[in-house]
Amino acid sequence: MTLSYHLQIVNLLAALLLLISFAMLSQRRIAGLITLFAWQGAALTASTALVAWSTDQHHLYYSAAITLVLKVIAMPWYFSRLMKKLDVNRVVEPMINIPTTMLIGIVLVIFSFNLALPISELSGTVTRSTLGIAMACVLLAFLMMITRTKAIPQVIGFLAMENGLFFAATSATYGMPLVVELGVALDVLVGVFVLGIFIFQIRETFDSLDLKHMEKLKEK
């Protein structure tokens, strides 16, 4: 092990991201989910800033700042307000029980670690070994979106997936160009607000946030 200390800390933060992804997968309460999402954003901010500092990539500082403002402060605040306003049933019951979800999660982690191995050989960055973790985060968030039936956890799953993609970009290529990143950040922000309005509409129509009811909309 000859990595310098800040890279070891980046590795540790990557592991923390994975841990938080699993915690989100096992979390039943929406409030807990929002807190975990904020923590994931915080870990992402810290690791991005650290990569920026250790490799002198100044544009990554801006990415870190955007992450901090959007994903640690703005969105968790918006979600908790939304949750209070909607007064939703705060316990989420997943479609598959949680231990099974966890086992599927482990399989996904093994899959993505193996998948990332040849890709990270091609990459020239110092943080390439964390690519597998980033992919695992994406897949785990995807799994969370699939197994949850309520609207807010699904939106959080979508955002966690974006976190994973962002981390993948940082670890494989030191982040995307700033213009792209700004565009993505804006997209996500607008997307969340649109989804927020959408959630209100779902509740207006069905008196519930359970997306199972939307199957009624199918034409016979």
Add this chain to the structure above:
Amino acid sequence: MQTGILLQLAQSLLAILLAPLLMGWVNQCRAWLQGRSAPPITQPYRTLRKLFHKDAVIAHHTSPLFRFAPYMIFACMALAAGIVPTIANDLPFSPAADVIALVGIFALARVFLALAAMDSGTSFGTLGARREMLISFLAEPALLMVFFTASLISQSTELPVIVETLSHHEFAIYPSLAFAAVAFWMISVAENARIPVDNPTTHLELTMIHEAMILEYSARHLALIEWAVALKLFTYSALGIALFLPWGIAAQGDIGALPLALAAMVLKFAIGGAALSFIEAISAKVRLFRAPEFLGTAFMLAVLGMLTHFLLEV
């Protein structure tokens, strides 16, 4: 060699004598955090003395196993406490058992406890024994996985080598150990019958796990079991320290480092006990049927630790 044996004796005695003190410290911290006035830190010693002075009452239908089990459990825990390094590393006892055999020693004690609980034939004892087996069959593989993660780093399942690798080589951050540490905390909570898996102070038989098994015991037998429980908590804390925070444990034959090692040990145990009681104070006991989920999460974290080791640290 002679100093080694002396040190080994000293360490074993220290573990056996200090274990109730750790229990007292945890209880005291928890009482403070819950806003109650705390019992003195020496309360477990007083309880033990009181129990040793009483006359034992034993049910008529029990077999000799019932009398024998407390001694066996205490002996297992004392042996385990002697093997885990607390102040000095690589003592003569240590090669007796590596981490895998250590899991076996814990299992042996558990088998005797469960058999003794079923021996008297009361429904609560059987219920407790079955629940204990449910918890432990899930906790044991997770514990082994934690040990495997630690031994992947040091390439050995011997505790002295693990301690040596982590504390006396060049410092490095191991993300896999972070996973293993969280998993180990969850396992030790379950194994030591603490909140959120079991409540050690409960008086409601239907929710008991550990307490239900020892309902039939009294006097010196109960004292030995209580002492063994304190020793188990001590041994698990010592294991956690040896695996994840081994700095300060004296290297082999380094007599001069012993006072510092002793001070470091006391400090680490004090902080560890306070942290345990803090976590107990902020969490609620989970339903029994959620306990497999809790331990499944621990197992998963330990497996993740191994996976991250292969990804990030090779």
